[in-house]
Structure formats: C-alpha cells, structure tokens
Amino acid sequence: MEHNIDFISNCGLYIHVPFCKSKCAYCDFYRIIDLRLLDKYVESLIYELGNYKDKIGKIDTIYFGGGTPSVLGYKRLDMILKYIIQNYDLSELRELTVECNPENVDDDLIKILSENGVNRISLGVQTLDNNMLKCLGRRHDEKKVYESIYIIRKYGIKNISVDMIFGLPKIGNYEFEKDVEKFVNLDIEHLSIYALSYESGSWLTKLVEKGKIKPLDDDSVADQYSYITKVMCDKGFDHYEISNYSKKGFQSKHNSACWKRIPYIGVGPGASSFDGKKRWSNIPDLEKYVDGNIEKEEDIIDEKDIYNEIVMLGLRTAEGVCIDNIDVKYRSIFLSEANKLIEEGKMIKKNSNYFIKESEWFLLDLITEKFFI
Numbered sequence: 001m002e003h004n005i006d007f008i009s010n011c012g013l014y015i016h017v018p019f020c021k022s023k024c025a026y027c028d029f030y031r032i033i034d035l036r037l038l039d040k041y042v043e044s045l046i047y048e049l050g051n052y053k054d055k056i057g058k059i060d061t062i063y064f065g066g067g068t069p070s071v072l073g074y075k076r077l078d079m080i081l082k083y084i085i086q087n088y089d090l091s092e093l094r095e096l097t098v099e100c101n102p103e104n105v106d107d108d109l110i111k112i113l114s115e116n117g118v119n120r121i122s123l124g125v126q127t128l129d130n131n132m133l134k135c136l137g138r139r140h141d142e143k144k145v146y147e148s149i150y151i152i153r154k155y156g157i158k159n160i161s162v163d164m165i166f167g168l169p170k171i172g173n174y175e176f177e178k179d180v181e182k183f184v185n186l187d188i189e190h191l192s193i194y195a196l197s198y199e200s201g202s203w204l205t206k207l208v209e210k211g212k213i214k215p216l217d218d219d220s221v222a223d224q225y226s227y228i229t230k231v232m233c234d235k236g237f238d239h240y241e242i243s244n245y246s247k248k249g250f251q252s253k254h255n256s257a258c259w260k261r262i263p264y265i266g267v268g269p270g271a272s273s274f275d276g277k278k279r280w281s282n283i284p285d286l287e288k289y290v291d292g293n294i295e296k297e298e299d300i301i302d303e304k305d306i307y308n309e310i311v312m313l314g315l316r317t318a319e320g321v322c323i324d325n326i327d328v329k330y331r332s333i334f335l336s337e338a339n340k341l342i343e344e345g346k347m348i349k350k351n352s353n354y355f356i357k358e359s360e361w362f363l364l365d366l367i368t369e370k371f372f373i
Contacts, residue, residue: 005275008263009057010092012254015045015080016268017066018286035071040290041268042076046083048267048282048294056265058089061254062096068124070104074112081116095120095253097161102140105148110155120159120252121152122192127165128182131172136165137203142182149187159250161190166228167221168196169204169213180228184235189250193228193243195221222362229358242316242361259313277301303327304373307334311371315364320348320355330373337371 019035062084069077077098084090097120098113105123113121127133128142140148145162152160164183168174183191198205198215207213216224229239237245241259244252258264258274266273270284280298288295301309307330314321326334338354341347346360346367356367 005055007055007057008265008275010060010263011056012061012063012257012262012264013059013084013088014254014264014266014271015062015064015069016266016271017064017069017072018269018284019066019071020068037286037290038072038076041286042072042079044290044292044294045080045268047292049083049087052265052267053087056088058092060092060094060262061257062093063254064098066099068101068104069098070100070109074109077109078112078116081113081118085116090117093117097122097252097254099124100148102144102148105151107151110151110157114155114157119157120161121157122161122163123148125162125164125183127168127179129174129179132168132174135171145186153187159190160188161192161252162186162188164191164193164228165196166193166224167216169215171213176224177227180231184231190244190246190252191232191237193225193245195225225362238318239358240318242364259317261309261313308372312368315356315368315371318355318358320353323352323354333373334371341367
C-alpha cells in the first residue's frame with residue numbers, strides 16, 4: 001500500500017532488516033530467525049523504495065539497522081545499495097552506515113559495502129569477554145572482533161562504531177573494568193553503550209525469575225556508566241549524547257539528525273518515518289510485508305507532542321534544547337522547570353541552549369519527565 005506524503009527535499013533513509021541468525025539472551029525486539037524469506041524481503045524492500053523515489057529530493061544519510069543487516073549477505077546488500085544509488089539523489093550524502101555482527105564480517109562483505117559507498121560500520125560487539133558472549137547468546141568471540149576491525153580497515157572504511165552493553169550480571173570471572181579497557185583499546189572512532197534491561201520473555205529474564213542470576217543493583221549500574229564516561233573522555237572521546245561517545249567529527253550523523261527532528265524515511269517491516277509533521281510506521285509483520293501488503297500506522301503529532309519531542313530528544317544530547325525551537329506558548333513551562341534545575345545544579349544554560357549536566361545523565365528519564373505536558 002502506497003503512503004501519501006508531501007515531497008521532502010532532504011531527508012535521511014533508514015532500512016530496517018528484521019533478520020537475526022539467533023536470538024540473543026537479552027533481546028525482545030521484533031526479529032526473524034527463519035532466513036528462508038530473505039530473497040522475498042529484498043524484493044519487497046526494493047518495491048517499497050520504489051514507492052518513495054519520486055517523493056524525496058536528496059538523501060543526507062542512510063542507515064541499515066536491525067536485526068542484523070549483515071545477515072543479508074554481500075549479494076543482497078549489493079542489490080539494495082545499487083538500487084538506491086541508481087534511483088536516489090545521493091549528491092549530498094554525508095554518511096552511509098551498515099550494522100554488522102562480527103561473525104558476518106569477511107572480505108566479500110566489506111569489499112562490496114566499500115565499493116557501494118558505505119563509509120561507516122556499526123559493529124555489534126556487546127562485550128569482549130568470551131564467557132559472557134556465550135551467556136548472551138552471541139555468535140562471535142573476542143578474536144573475531146579484532147579480525148573484523150582489521151578487515152573493515154583493509155577496505156578503507158575509516159569510521160567504525162561498536163556497541164557495548166553494561167550492567168551485566170556477575171557471571172563466572174567477568175570483570176567489568178577489564179572489559180572496558182579492551183573496548184577503549186579498540187581501533188574505533190565511536191562507541192555506543194546500552195544498559196542491560198531484562199525484557200519480558202527474554203532468556204536472561206527467565207534466569208532471573210528462576211533465581212539463577214542476580215541483576216546488578218541500580219547504584220552499581222550507575223557507577224559503571226560513570227566509569228565508562230570517565231575512561232572514554234580521558235581517551236579523547238566526546239560524550240555527545242547520553243549513550244554515545246565519538247572522536248572529534250565522528251558523531252553519528254544519521255542519529256544526530258533524528259534527535260534534531262530532521263525528516264527521515266524508513267523502509268522495511270517495523271520501520272518508522274517522519275516528514276516533519278507526522279510519523280508513520282510499517283507494521284512489524286514480515287509475512288504481510290513480503291506479500292506486498294505494506295500496512296502502515298499513522299501518528300499525527302499535535303503542538304504538545306512537538307514540544308515534548310523537542311525536550312525529550314534535545315536533553316539527550318550535549319547540545320541540549322535551544323529555547324528558540326520551542327513554541328512561544330510553551331516556553332514558560334520549559335523555563336519554569338529549567339530554572340529549578342539550574343538552581344539545583346543539574347542543568348546549565350549557555351546562550352539560548354539548556355542542557356543537563358553530564359553527571360546527571362544517568363537519571364535523564366526522571367528529569368525529562370518533569371518537563372512534559
């Protein structure tokens with residue numbers, strides 16, 4: 001089903017790949033481990049891309065996320081990338097990211113990605129402790145991470161991001177500080193960190209319910225967050241967003257645009273889009289998607305929603321919220337709470353921007369809720 005949208009002169013493009021080879025112990029995201037529909041998925045994805053090609057001007061950023069995009073293999077990714085290159089205006093493309101799992105990284109894959117203009121790889125590492133990797137259900141080991149980074153560099157890709165999970169339970173001889181040290185010593189430009197959450201139905205949650213593992217307490221998780229921040233900043237990385245650290249000039253351009261509410265189009269089952277006024281999402285149903293039934297759910301955004309989004313997304317970043325971006329009728333609400341936080345030493349004002357002190361970022365959700373209307 002084609003979605004009627006106004007022409008968008010510049011936007012990002014997000015491609016959602018819902019496939020994974022296996023389920024990680026901590027994950028409850030929509031993903032498919034039956035890989036028999038890979039080819040039909042690619043056909044439907046290209047069909048959906050075709051629906052948008054005359055409604056978009058220039059693409060600023062492209063991001064392949066999931067799931068595990070690298071599960072598609074180099075031939076399918078080559079087909080998708082070539083379609084985008086041939087049918088969209090990429091003259092002002094600044095960043096093209098593909099998420100990869102280390103076990104999928106080989107010469108064939110990275111060579112094809114590099115030849116098609118991919119200039120950023122996001123590597124799903126999570127931990128560099130081999131025993132913990134097994135416990136989390138990951139399919140790679142520490143050695144494969146180093147091999148993957150070597151291969152990525154060999155084909156000239158100069159921007160590598162890795163994901164790390166903190167707040168892991170004490171299992172075996174796992175040492176958090178040693179794990180962080182290994183991440184810091186990787187040859188990378190960007191680090192994304194995520195606190196482990198025990199999602200309903202995940203394997204880790206079942207182990208907790210059976211009393212076989214004990215989650216870390218909140219104070220310990222907060223201490224780990226502070227430790228990572230100190231170590232990364234001492235290494236010369238900018239803590240530019242609550243969960244992200246980068247070397248100078250290597251911030252994620254695609255995600256940064258989303259946090260600034262710049263339009264983006266999402267394709268693939270479960271992908272969301274935003275044209276500046278409204279949001280819509282493809283329903284997360286792969287079988288309907290491959291049958292050509294691309295059902296969408298639309299979400300009209302009112303003035304209060306816009307205010308809440310500006311606050312929620314802006315306060316996640318080191319830039320904070322620019323008061324000029326808030327509708328005049330809501331500025332007094334924002335300033336009332338902001339001034340309280342400034343008095344408490346939790347917020348800083350610089351020119352027209354208000355931002356939460358880095359030392360308070362771990363409690364950001366609780367702080368942000370105070371601004372909502």
